Amino acid sequence: MNEELMIRYLQGECSPKESTLFLEWLQQSDENKAIFLEYKAVWGYRAVKHFAADEQLEKATVRLNQEIYRTQSQRRKQVYIRFMRYAAIVVFALAAVLYTTYRSIYTEPELITVSIAETDSSKYIRLSDGSSVWLNSNSSITYPKKFSSDVRAVQFTGEAYFKVAHDPTHPFQVGAENIQVRVLGTSFNIRAYASERKTETTLIEGSVVIQNKQGHNLATLAPGQMAGYDKISRSISMKTVDPEPYVAWRYGLISFTNATLIDITERLSELYTVKFEINPSDISRASYNFNFQKNQSVEQVLEMLSFIAPIQYHIDGNIITITPV
DSSP, X not given: OOHHHHHHHHHTXXXXXXXXXXXXXXXXXXXXXXXXXXXXXXXXXXXSGGGOSHHHHHHHHHHHHHHHHHHHHHHHHHHHHHHHHHHHHHHHHHHHHHHHHHHHHHSOOOEEEEEEOTTSOOEEEEOTTSOEEEEOTTEEEEEESSOOSSSEEEEEEEEEEEEOOOOTTSOEEEEOSSXXXXXXXXXXXXXXXXXXXXXXXXXXXXXXXXXXXTOOEEEEEOTXXXXXXXXXXXXXXXXXXXXXXXXXXXXXXXXXXXXXXXXXXXXXXXXXXXXXXXXXGGSOOOOEEEXXXXXXXXXXXXXXXXXXXXXXXXXXXXXXXXXXX
């Protein structure tokens, strides 16, 4: 506010327009009212003898202007402090948002590993996306507690049956030792034991893509097809199968279809931790369909096997000798 206009108002010399302008300024804040009251107080002292001299009045006016400047400086300082406080709050909030975003993008998700011992039965696991996994004995799977990336990826060894929840925008990927299986929503069985030469993937429904570890497509399966990946030759073969025997283990049933005695005894070695002594040249090369419950003893299984195959067996501790009859 112009000091001259304030003095003119005190002297009663303002025009109507100037009076309106001054009164509007006066009503804008309590600080403006305080400034005017101080001016008015000094002005009133003109009639007092102590301020009769112009020099004394000028000194009082200077002191008043200094006080006004100090008051305005303090106000500007207060405004600046409040501004810096608000700015600090905004910066802190922005930093918190950026940190949370960074953690959600770059922080490794919490992983869960489930392992099944060789002698245990299968185990059911439900993943955070609604997918279901049945894990066979002597198997292990690692998966995130909550899927947060574009690909729903799990790592796996052994044998498992997957029923994957459909999600076109987030493919599901199973990583095994030498291959990976990529799907959108389907049911399939994968057998990928480290001790076995082949990794077998059997599709029940939907569609899956078999890839190598570099992400290059090796094969696409239709329902009822099996893909076998040879770890040594790095080749893949496909055939049409009845999927049911390959997933019967979920119900505690071990099933063989068109299997030789060598195939059957190798599987029995894994299940019962025994060693077979067998001369392949002495054994029939015929193929058999053979089923048994997983909770049966090895002796019970061999007794059943001897009814359909021309063999006899002898058990000595964990060594089993197979000979033809």
